[in-house]
Amino acid sequence: MKCPDVVIIGSGVGGGAVARQLAPTGARILILERGPRLPAEPENSSAEAVFIQQRYRAKEEWQTEAGRRFTPGQFYYVGGHTRFYGTAMFRFREKDFEEIVFRDGVSPAWPFSYTELEPWYAEAERIFGVHGRAGDDPTEPWRSGPYPHLPIPHEPVIGELAQRMAAIGLRPFHMPSAIDLHPGGTCVRCGTCDAFPCRIRAKGDAETRLIDPALQYPNVSLLTECRVTRLIADDAGKNIIGVEIVRQGEREVIHAPLFVLSxxxxxxxxxxxxxxxxxxxxxxxxxxxxxxxxxxxxxTTGLMALMPGVNETRFPKTLSVNDFYFGADDDREPLGNLQMLGKIQEPMIRAKHASIPRWVGRAMAHHSIDMLVMSEDLPHAQSTIRPLANDAVQVNWTRTNQDNHRRFVDRTKKLLRRLGAVAVLSHPFGVETPSHQCGTVRMGADPVHAALDPLCRTYDHPNLYVVDASFFPSSAALNPALTIAAQALRVGDHIARNWFGRERENVRPIEM
Ligand SMILES: Cc1cc2nc3c(=O)[nH]c(=O)nc-3n(C[C@H](O)[C@H](O)[C@H](O)COP(=O)(O)OP(=O)(O)OC[C@H]3O[C@@H](n4cnc5c(N)ncnc54)[C@H](O)[C@@H]3O)c2cc1C
Ligand code: SF4
Structure with missing residues (x-):
């Protein structure tokens, strides 16, 4: 596309939602994505290919401050990380937008309240086709309407677990999820969803729900395998005038009046x-x-509760527990969220613990109920992402809120034993797993302490917005994708009005 009106860097939830909002304005939108379209192929649902061969992971190495090198769980494709996400689509709680003081630090307030974002949460749920039932989750925030789809029914083992939890006084609820599983939907409950791409486009991800609908408009273009290497400011250092890209080995500069970094x-x-x-x-x-x-x-810590019976569940991510989100009767600190993991398979165990014989791993996977324990991470000035020479990357993650998390893991292990587990194994996720990365270009009301204003516009450059998980001032203790989508839709709406006069219906999508 020659002379775009806006360049969007990245085709994940953030970039995709802005593109989808801007498409009907008729503005010439160019999306630049470093990765390709992810091919639909048998390996999509092979745990051997995904976890042992690491077929889809980015071939790059990062390092810690101490110099330890590792290959991060990064995925560069159209749709970004949602191509592999577990489809848990939570709204943050009202209190998550306010300051919360932890023993180990402060979770800062957002520059707007939940009420401001609520209509955009509703829009994001509609676009992604989220399933759920209002009224079940004891900490859920108010909502202006029901979920777009009924909750995904539990399979027998998970249904029984929910009943046992309820019998001891917990309030388990149906986890909000974005799979296309309802009358007329295309999901076949295939058994490989969380951490795998969906071969049949039934997962509500950024490619199917945001990028492809935006591309139906004639004024929207996507350049794949196009890596942006630099943004270029004018001589005054104020306005952004272009981006340098590398595509098929060639370096080039693309100019535009407006840029969205996602x-x-x-x-x-x-x-x-x-x-x-x-x-x-x-x-x-x-x-x-x-x-x-x-x-x-x-x-985050993954738990495998080894049960006497066999667990043949295909899509377990239907159950979640928020009874301990803001603390417990005997523990005043906020602990976080419990949710099911996708069903663990033997190659996933082998990928982390190569010494475990395959037959043992198979037996474990056959009997395990798998859960994720998630607690908030607090922003720390010494948790830094730094570019080094020769494209190297340093991640210095200063861990916070660890005591609360450990107590939460112990509490959950006890709970699972009480519910019938013979043993509970745990695996804490570390710096190699940046699945819920956020906060690195934070937004705030005060330019002295934040890079972005409450609408994600950079304080320093009037024509540069940053719209992805980097805007989070705090991480809450819930999965981030729906909150990224909601704020990106809100920002997209603001850009449509303020930059393009928002004549949303003057351009029709191309008939597919
Ligand atoms: C295995 C897994 C499971 C998850 N499960 C859940 C879940 O159940 N629920 C949930 O809410 N969240 C989940 N997440 C997290 C969620 O997927 C992310 O928070 C979300 O997708 C982030 O969106 P984003 O727009 O911030 O960034 P991304 O998705 O990372 O998108 C950024 C895009 O920019 C592209 N890009 C990067 N650099 C450049 C460059 N230099 N030039 C051009 N393009 C570039 C990337 O290729 C990518 O397409 C999961 C993540 C993973 C990995
Ligand atoms: S078919 Fe359904 S369960 Fe399987 S990956 Fe796709 S959305 Fe997930």
Whole structure:
């Protein structure tokens, strides 16, 4: 596309939602995505291919401050990380938007309330086709309407677990989920959803729900395998005038009047820092020194509860527990969320613990009920993402809120034993698993302490927005995708009105 009106960098939830909002304005929108379209192929649902061969992982190495190198769980495809996500689509709680004081630090307030985002949560749920039932989750925030679809029914083993939880006084609820499983839907409950791509496009991800609908408009184009290496500011260091891209080995500059950076929390922070110039020596949008700081990623531990009976569940992510989200009778600290993991298979165990014989791994996977324990990660000034020479990346994740998380894991293990588990094995996720990365270009009401204003526009550059998980001031203790989508739709609406006059219906989508 020659002379775009707006360039969007990245085709994940953030970039996709902005593109979808802007498409009907008729503005010429160019989306630049470093990855390709992910091919539909048998390996999509092979645990051997996904976990042992790591077929879809980015072939890059990062390092910790201590110099330990690792291959991160990063995925560069159209649709971004949602191609692999577990489809849990939670709204944050009202209190998550306010300051919460933890023993180990502060979860800062957002620059707007839940009420401001509520209509956009509703719109995001509609677009992604979220299933759920209002009124079941004891901590859920108010909502203006019901979920678009009824909750996904539990399979027998999970249904029985929910009943046993209820019998001891817990309030388990149907987890909000974005799979296309309802009359007329295309999901076949295939058994490989969480951490796998969907071969038949039945997962509500950013490719199927945002990018492809946007591309139906003649004014929207997508360039794949096009890596943005730098944003370029004018001589005054104020307005962004272009982006440098590398495509098929060729370097090129694309100019536009408006830019939306949505490369994911880690890559957006890297790109801004790599774009440093004489007027912006710490990087673009970084007069506050926040860019690349306050990295968060949740404290998460996977549990395998080994049960006497066999667990043949295909899609277990139908159950969640929030009874301990803000604490418990005997523990005043906020603990977090419990939710089912996708069904663990033997290759997933082998990928983490190569010494376990395959037959043992198979027996474990056959009998396990698998859960994720998730606690909030707090923003810390020394949690940093820094670009090094030769494209290397340093991730320095200063862990927070660990005591609360450990107590929550212990409590959950006890709970699972009480519910019939013979043993409960645990696996804490570390820096190699940046699935819930956020916070690295944070938003706030005060430009001294934040890089973005409450509508994700950079304080330093009037024509640059950053719209992906990097805008989070806090991480809450719930999965991030729906909140990214809601705020991106809100920002997209603002850009449509303020930059393009929002004549949304003057361009019709191309007939498919
Ligand atoms: C295995 C897994 C399971 C998950 N499960 C859940 C879940 O159940 N529920 C939930 O809410 N969240 C879940 N998440 C997290 C969720 O997927 C992410 O929070 C969300 O997708 C992030 O969206 P984003 O727009 O911030 O960034 P991304 O999805 O990372 O999108 C950024 C895009 O920018 C592209 N890009 C990066 N750098 C460049 C560059 N230099 N030039 C051009 N393009 C670039 C990337 O290829 C990518 O397409 C999961 C994540 C993983 C990995
Ligand atoms: S469970 Fe449904 S949505 Fe998920 S990967 Fe399988 S077919 Fe796709």
């Amino acid at each position: 490369a994911g929390a880690i890559n957006s922070a890297l790109l801004l820092q790599r774009s440093a110039d004489s007027r912006n020596p710490r990087g673009l949008a970084n007069s506050s020194d926040c860019v690349g700081r306050y990295y968060m990623n949740h404290n």
